[in-house]
Amino acid sequence: MPVTLAKKDVATHEVVNQVPFLPDVNLYEGDAILRETVDREGGGWAEQDLAAFGAVCGSEATRELARQANRHLPELKTHDRRGERIDLVEYHPSYHELMRISFGAGVHSYAWNNKRPGAHVARAALSYLWNQAENGTACPTGMNYSAVPIIQQTAVIGETWAPALNSTAYDPRPIHISKKTGATIGMTLTEKQGGSDLRANTTRAVAVDGAGPGALYEITGHKWFCSAPMCDGFYTLAYTDRGPTCFIIPRILPDGSRNNFFIQRLKDKLGNRSNASSEVEFRNTLAYALSEEGRGIRAAVGMIHLTRLDFTLGSAAMMRHALTQALHHTSHRSAFQRRLIDQPLMRNVLADLAVDSEASTLLAFRVARACDEVQRGDEGARRFERIAVAIAKYWTCKRASAFIHEALECHGGNGFVEEHLMARLYREAPLNSIWEGSGNVIVLDVMRAFQREPDSIAAFLDEVKKAKNADHRLDKHIARLEQELSNLADFEHRGRHLVEMMVFALQGALLVQHSTPAVADAFCAARLDGRWGRAFGTLPPDVDMEAILSRARLAV
Template sequence: MTTPHPGGERESRPSRQEIRRSTNQAPPLVGHNVVTADRALSEAVLRHGSAEVLDSLVGIGAEAGSAEAREHGMLANEHHPVLRPFDRYGVRVDEVDFHPSWHWLMERAIGHGLAAAAWQAQEDGDPHAHVRRAAGFMAWSHTEPGHGCPVSMTYAAVPALRVDEAIAKEWVPRLASRIYDPGLRRPDEKLGALAGMGMTEKQGGSDVRANVTRAVAVPEDGSYRLYGHKWFTSAPMNDVFLVLAQADDGVTCFLVPRMLLDGTRNALDVVRLKEKLGNRSNASSELEFDGTVALRIGDEGRGVRTIIEMVAATRLDCVLGSTSLMRKAVSEAAWHVAHRSAFGSLLVDKPLMQNVVADLAVETEAATVLAMRLAAAVDRPDDAHEAALRRIALPLAKFWVCKRTPAMVAEALECLGGNGYVEESGMPLLYREAPLNSVWEGSGNVNALDVLRALGREPEVLDAYLTEVGLARGADARLDAAIDDTLALIGGLLGDRSGLERSARRLAGRMAALLQGTLLVRYAPEEVADLFIASRLSPGYDATYGCLEASGAELRAVVQRAMPVL
């Protein structure tokens, strides 16, 4: 279009239509199946489960990758939960109001059996109940990670509740329900229920033995009354909570319902909701107990041991959730570079970008094989090797995978350039969420120290670890050298304990990376395993993503394997 110039000259200007035309932008990553498009996850389901299990996950994979799910995830994070302590008549209600998108996400998560349904399915004879649930949890977490918190705690509550047969009989069927039934009502009137937990207090944090919340026994009916303050309790709208409190004989585990069977509200006050870095769709709160009715689970003084299986299950979900964040991030990065051109060609064809995306894909696949191996161990509760491996590998994986996630997500965000820093891309949501699981259920230090505790007190866990990594011996000389080096590190630190605690992180990281490497050698394509061993298990590893020493063909194959397919 030609327009007159004020000075009488004529110049060529683009039309408004041309100015507003959008080109060289990647289309939204929607309409893909996050299960079938994730080859590492699909292969793990077939390996540890069956073709039937994989087929059963196609529906959740399609829904998780839909435009509708993406929109609900964004809306649930944009509209934060709001605490409503009183109703309009001044009656204390302590309700939390959520955006409809939160309820949309929760209804489908519960309906897909991601809460406690796996435990019931396992009892009913499903040999792959927890592999099925783990893969589903990873897939559905692509939609929005915050609502996974109440879902995860409900899943994790069941092992602790089973310590008391009567309590388990009453509550497990409600928690295992596939019906999402929110609202404050009598437990026996609800079609489904959700569980939470409250362990930490202001003065103690992870040191739960420093808790001061007091439990007073009521001999007349065998219940207790709790008095104290819980510093961090997520999902205060849930129906029942597992909490720790000091009874006469020490720290004890208790069940605290929000509503009592007579229809009255339990004395459980929500003091405030926390303003958090991420996880914004989920309500996290401080709770106050003042004569709160509670039922004891397990013996007095055995609270930590009673609740430890709940902690183990939530740690597994931390690994699954972080792995899902990695997968979502690398999918967005790979999708973007496959559609964005710069300097004369697609970004995906640039050698350096190939190196970065391939490195992110290797990191994600290593997390996936480890996460699903742990889920498979839950499906074999009576196997001594599996139980011992789960005991040592869970804190290893929780430490390592969750610790790797923030840097990995940041690098994936950078692949999108400025677009990745804009909220509409969804990448800032992932970035804010990335540090969460490294904090939840024990920080990095707590899990590294738990590794030392297991090695020092339970000899069978080291045997299980050595057996598992030994299954890959002979497949790669570099891997064999890494196994020998790691065994020497373990032996040296256990032999001279003077510097053991100072070296806990180095030991945990090395053991976790070696376990990932051995699983990749056994199960992943050769190029993925080769790149992992050549980088993560080699001396002088440069932790900066995009420093792989590999051929273009090798990098392209790894990138292609990670590429989402519509």
């Protein structure tokens, strides 16, 4: 007999115990750790600009732009409807709006447009804030930032390109650089057969007019990764008869015609989806030399050095943002009659994450200050920075993946769906560890620095010894490190262990000097004294977790 249901509206459930959306928040003014760090490292004079940008980066409007830009992916149009080759990457309007915001704030150029002490620290803060908003557009801002010094070394190139690269106008039009209100630069170094081994490259360059910096060449070959292929110019390496040489490839030539820059396909990437990456081919492509012939790899390292700093900042920022999300979620979600954040196991996890986040932030901005000091001709700072950039990039970028995984787990299943930005952060996390040298490449770079500049070891140890006698556990760790560094015979085998020891020494030294006693004590007890497990949430029971969590919370 058929069953007849009563015709009435029945609510299956009420929505309770769900977390409210994070409100608009000023990511600079609300972050006491960031404000303290920027001021101490010399960028406090930029506070007004940083506060204004912090409000933009922490707004729901910017979060929505980021969501759309990562949902509606770039598309490659190789030909127009007539069959003409155009090699155009099309983006959703949200991407262009994000680019306008970031370039308008000077995320790419603040250090070069403000020639005063602390300019690199202030610019680092802008990058740190923007990486909490959207990571894909942080790729072109970082490449513009890092390219300017080498561009300026060649006057005939720098006179045209440097002002456009430092402009705060975002101009996506495919026209010649001389007619643009602002320009972007991409990077394409690696090839299929070589990867990080740049000396295995096969792309060739033949001089057309003269030789050496500023001269015109024709390049033929392929590149396996081209970051941001929509840019106005591209930094690349190609071989002449004298060896690898640096070049800049203009997308559009002086007569308005397209250069022979052929985009073969876009990479289908795990993360960093709003930003296009591609494979490209050069066929008698016109380019201008940026280095002496055969000196290209040395020149490339100069640019890579600054991009490594930017990736360190980006990973530290993603960690900070993941922590903010975890603190927000656990403060509003309950289980077993208590808020998650009030439960001892969760408090341990969150406090452990907070300690790691602050250690990474202090490390990144100390390196940024070293860049400022190098600009002023400080030789000791140069030796320290040569090592510090590499070890900071190695550890912070590698640490971000485990950190964001743990922060995602704090959300349970809610963090594992694409509607929540934790999924995007989780996909994004591994990239910075790979870009500009994966872990082993970075460790080998540290080894080369030690071999070529033995004084860099002393410069590093001098820096960490500034915290001498502040904590006995740190003193013991530095003594062990000094002993380990006294014999580098088997560095390649011990390299990762030594680099991690160096990172912990520097992070510990910064925390005991500049953080609160609660955070410094937790770091030294766990990371240096061995009272730590093998996962987050294993801090010893006598650390002051409430003080650590209070310091880490954003002021909303």
